Amino acid sequence: MTRFTHDIPFVEELAPMVYRCWQMGWNEANGGNVSWRLPAEEVEAALKGLPGAEPGPVQPLPQPQPTLDGDCFLVTGSGQFFRHAPERPDEVFGIVRIVAGGTAYEPLWGYASGGRPTSEFATHLVGHATRKRVSNGRERIILHCHVPEFIALSFLMPLETRALTMALWQKMPECIVIFPDGVRIVPPLLPGTVKIAEASAVELEKSRVISWTHHGIFASEATPDSVFALVETVEKAAAIHRRVLSAGGPQRGIEPALLRELAENFASMMVCRPDLPDAPEA
Ligand code: 13P
Ligand code: ZN
Numbered sequence: 001m002t003r004f005t006h007d008i009p010f011v012e013e014l015a016p017m018v019y020r021c022w023q024m025g026w027n028e029a030n031g032g033n034v035s036w037r038l039p040a041e042e043v044e045a046a047l048k049g050l051p052g053a054e055p056g057p058v059q060p061l062p063q064p065q066p067t068l069d070g071d072c073f074l075v076t077g078s079g080q081f082f083r084h085a086p087e088r089p090d091e092v093f094g095i096v097r098i099v100a101g102g103t104a105y106e107p108l109w110g111y112a113s114g115g116r117p118t119s120e121f122a123t124h125l126v127g128h129a130t131r132k133r134v135s136n137g138r139e140r141i142i143l144h145c146h147v148p149e150f151i152a153l154s155f156l157m158p159l160e161t162r163a164l165t166m167a168l169w170q171k172m173p174e175c176i177v178i179f180p181d182g183v184r185i186v187p188p189l190l191p192g193t194v195k196i197a198e199a200s201a202v203e204l205e206k207s208r209v210i211s212w213t214h215h216g217i218f219a220s221e222a223t224p225d226s227v228f229a230l231v232e233t234v235e236k237a238a239a240i241h242r243r244v245l246s247a248g249g250p251q252r253g254i255e256p257a258l259l260r261e262l263a264e265n266f267a268s269m270m271v272c273r274p275d276l277p278d279a280p281e282a
Pocket of ligand 2: 031
């Protein structure tokens with residue numbers, strides 16, 4: 001396989017990951033979006049002297065994010081296909097800087113065909129503001145995908161955070177280690193609105209992974225690789241659970257006692273302690 005190269009190292013790293021999301025069947029057509037919070041100095045160094053790297057007109061944000069003022073983001077454009085990322089990176093992606101105390105953004109590069117950031121930009125920004133604070137700056141990238149197995153569960157299960165989290169944890173030992181913070185449910189809401197941004201922010205206080213009911217997954221992590229792995233693990237567990245439901249429903253699941261042992265043994269790999277009942281089950 002020929003290696004994808006690009007003058008901007010962040011684009012060089014993200015475009016193949018975005019293409020891989022399409023290969024996985026997670027991002028059909030323009031479905032899904034991604035945003036990556038980048039160190040401003042590194043963006044400035046990468047864009048210096050690059051043809052087409054001209055700041056564009058400043059655009060207001062519907063929801064101010066003061067804690068992101070000065071931060072730069074590599075963001076997919078609205079209507080752009082993940083499948084096209086390596087072929088047309090300067091159309092699929094853009095780099096913007098948050099300015100004016102977090103009330104506006106300034107395009108710095110990309111969106112070559114006159115595009116603009118994803119229609120979900122407001123939710124990405126409130127997600128970044130929340131997860132930047134909660135993770136003490138560790139998390140930097142948010143990925144939204146239309147993952148089919150995970151979406152299917154929103155038609156088959158009660159819309160309850162606890163029930164969904166337990167169902168997934170009980171399917172593979174890795175799950176509680178990879179997402180000990182669980183998966184939190186956002187009710188069905190119109191995509192691209194301030195309302196879905198606000199509802200998502202509430203759930204992102206407690207977890208890196210949220211379910212947009214009947215729509216997809218929205219996940220936050222440190223790097224392109226780690227956010228891909230997080231989505232991949234949740235989707236795999238969802239696929240197992242959906243197959244079990246299709247076969248008549250579970251006869252058993254990984255016992256809470258084993259989940260507690262996993263949480264003890266792998267504590268050093270986990271971002272937090274999982275919310276499991278303390279008392280041993282009868
Ligand atoms: P955008 O093309 O605006 O990113 O929208 C895709 C999507 O998945 C909306 O939820
Ligand atoms: Zn979507």
